[in-house]
Amino acid sequence: MRDAAGFKLIETMLCMSGDGFPLMESHMSRLRASASALGFALDERAARAGVAAAAGYSSPGAPLKVRLLLSSDGALDITAEPVELEPAAPPRSVSFSADAADSADPLLRHKTTRREFYDSRLAEARARGLYDILFLNERGEATEGAWNNIVAEIDGALFTPPVSCGLLPGVFRQTLLERGLAKERILSERDIKNASALYCCNAVRGLVEVSLVGGFQE
Incomplete structure (x- = not known):
């Protein structure tokens, strides 16, 4: 029902x-x-x-x-x-979606089964062999992946987008913030592309290094 x-x-x-x-x-x-x-x-x-x-x-x-x-x-x-926890491996590939997330959508801040927007784009990305698909909002700010939060290493420090950009306050992400291991910062597409290291994270897999490949529609 x-x-x-x-x-x-x-x-x-x-x-x-x-x-x-x-x-x-x-x-x-x-x-x-x-x-x-x-x-x-x-x-x-x-x-x-x-x-x-x-x-x-x-x-x-x-x-x-x-x-x-x-x-x-x-x-x-x-x-x-x-669940098989992933061993250390070369960075997995991710890419940006061509479709923008709506930062004003209040449900993005809650983990729900209403995931059609993310799931359809993740399925296309998986068909291309990608680990996850990343999103920008309507202002061009990085938000999150379809099933992960985003963490970028810039100038030796870790940064993750603030919830105001339109994303889930992930549990592992929150742990990084509370322990002082990462800080919130608005990240542009350029910031993500130029980051010295890029990670996806969630509560089950932890921090997984990823590599950004070309645009979603190449």
Whole structure:
């Protein structure tokens, strides 16, 4: 049945054997904030118990990706699956989309199942062998990838676009900011192209070095 809001909230968490969920509190904080802002019912105790139960079915020692879906009426759907964490490798390729993201779209600041804009463009990018597809907003400012936040190394420091550019406040991104490992800064397409190093990041994969290749439509 379709959710009354037309979409659901998502949290995708990494569970490590022995360490549990290293970013659990950050995930729950974001889920609470989004549920409150969008009028979703949330029983956080049930959410935490469901996540722990889903992780309990895993094989010992296997890292897990645990996915929580929250409907507007508070219904929870939680699944878990093994995930292979990526070893060190040459930078994966990314490119810019020809389509601009709308920085005024309020749902970009929440992780939801309303992903048609991103998913269609990611599918095209994957068909070209790309790791992710990056977006600029209507002002030409870098925002995020289809499934990652963006981090650029410029003059020896790490920078990531501010949420005001139109992007998800990713949990791993927030960890980098809170620990003083990165700072917010508006990044142009030129900034991204000229960065000494470029990374994609999310809560499951962490920081992955990427390499920018030519425009989306070459």
